[in-house]
Amino acid sequence: MATVAKKENKVERVKRERDALDCFDDLLTYARNGFAGIPEDDLDVRLRWYGLYTQRPAEEGYFMLRIKIPNGTLRPQQLETIGQLSVRYAQDTADATTRQDIQLHYVRIEDVPAIFSALDEVGLTTSGACGDITRNVTGCPLAGIDRAEFIDAEPLVEKVHQHFLNNREFSNLPRKFKITISGCSLYCTGHEINDIGLVALRRPSGEVAFDLWVGGGLGAKERFADRLGIHLTPDEVVEVCHHLCGIFRDHGNRDSRARARLKFLLAEWGPARFREELERRVGHKLTDGDAPHVPASSNSAHIGIHAQKQTGLYYVGAATTRGQLSGQGLIALAALMRKHGASRVRLTTTQNLTVLDVPESECQALASALTKLDLHVAPSVFRTGTLACTGKRFCKLAVTETKDRASELIAHLEETLPEFNAPFRISVTGCPNSCAHYQVCDVGFVGDHITTPEGKREAYRVYLGGHLGDDYVFGRELDRKVPADEIKYYVERLARSYLERRANSTEAFPAFIARHSAQELEVLA
Ligand code: HEM
Ligand code: SF4
The missing domain is CATH 3.90.480.20 (Sulfite Reductase Hemoprotein; domain 2)
Structure with missing residues (x-):
């Protein structure tokens, strides 16, 4: 304790x-x-x-x-x-x-x-949504409907959620604790940046298992999770999450909140000692296993109309505008779902959503009705890929306003680069805490200030080339700040520079950034 x-x-x-x-x-x-x-x-x-x-x-x-x-x-x-x-x-x-x-x-x-x-x-709760406790357990938006998935992991997400919900054994952790479980083959829920990341794979023997990653996190000191080299059967998942959370509770740093997340314990202990402690608690050796094969993740936005594995049913993925929905919009969405026979919606970890179980005959009508709700089924890559944190309008820690700035940015890029169609993720984040993942986006903006003769102005520090999935890497920070009202011009120049100079039409933005020196990056745009 x-x-x-x-x-x-x-x-x-x-x-x-x-x-x-x-x-x-x-x-x-x-x-x-x-x-x-x-x-x-x-x-x-x-x-x-x-x-x-x-x-x-x-x-x-x-x-x-x-x-x-x-x-x-x-x-x-x-x-x-x-x-x-x-x-x-x-x-x-x-x-x-x-x-x-x-x-x-x-x-x-x-x-x-x-x-x-x-x-x-209606079976919803806010318990454990904030605070030093297990937060919302995230999962694959296509769980149970994706033809290529290894396993429908949603029942496991639910079990892990229930295990920790209102559980006083784990209600005083050193800091927040984040779990993601994904059963699909695209690995798009961010196992690299969660305290526990479980990703499904097929073992050489043929059975499905979960590869275990621990100690990832963003915030002001980002760290990728370590693989413990362990494969778990679905039946072992809840018990192992229980013990992992117990290790954090008992050994996490309680002296400094800035060093309290599990990632600091992993950095201190290393994965081998951590695994030893986990196995001691579980009471037996866990099964060894190799890393999953993570495919290029260009297809993981889940936008547009796609067939489900259930014959005759489709999912319709739509981009929000930097995460902003509205109460009226949610009511209208529920009505649309009923009208078109859809039974569920899933929010994604990229502030977008997918409507599930839509009969084929209803897809087009639903798609055009969604667009009227500012939910875009055929959006620009900029609308799909732009994240914004809460920002100065509501967040007491914010240095800059983010949501309106992100909207302005999307509108500008859609107007000036209508043909641009390479995957492109932009984060507009109001302070280094990284609620909108600036270190793992193609272009990450972090709120800051600059002093001008006219006084203090909102500005952004810039990170380039961050990426999750295959070849995951944190963005590289530039030695500059861009005034907030100029970030739209900066991204436009950067995107044009990428289009002109990329090695070929398939070179992704993170790879393009990776082959430039720090000095070259400074003058790219
Ligand atoms: C020390 C303070 C904070 C730190 C270090 C922090 C850090 C983070 C990080 C790293 C994430 C990414 C979550 C993930 O996908 O795993 C996140 C999510 C989030 N944060 Fe913060 N945050 C802080 C305070 C706040 C505050 C004050 C607000 C708003 C008032 C806020 C709003 C959010 C929201 C909306 C999310 C989205 C995820 C969710 O539903 O939990 N955060 N935070
Ligand atoms: S990143 Fe900073 S500004 Fe944005 S919501 Fe989180 S704490 Fe607030």
């Missing part, structure tokens, strides 16, 4: 004094008495365990509320409920996040009990 840290920081003290999950009943009291009556320790720390995070500007007393959506899967009724809650209690806001969650803004503490009971009625 958690031990008292040497120099105990505030969050460690608050968690030790009272389990954060125990603040649920108090939350109901705060809802009756209002924002001003919430004690500081609960406001700044414990409420996060129920998905509540104070939003900027602090004096307005609003919260952002994150709803956990395991594997990103929602049925029409759930979508509709979230939409109705957004309209009624969250000023019509709803953002799709990089962990397949939906986040509402402008939530008042007075409305939280009504929101929680409405979510509960």
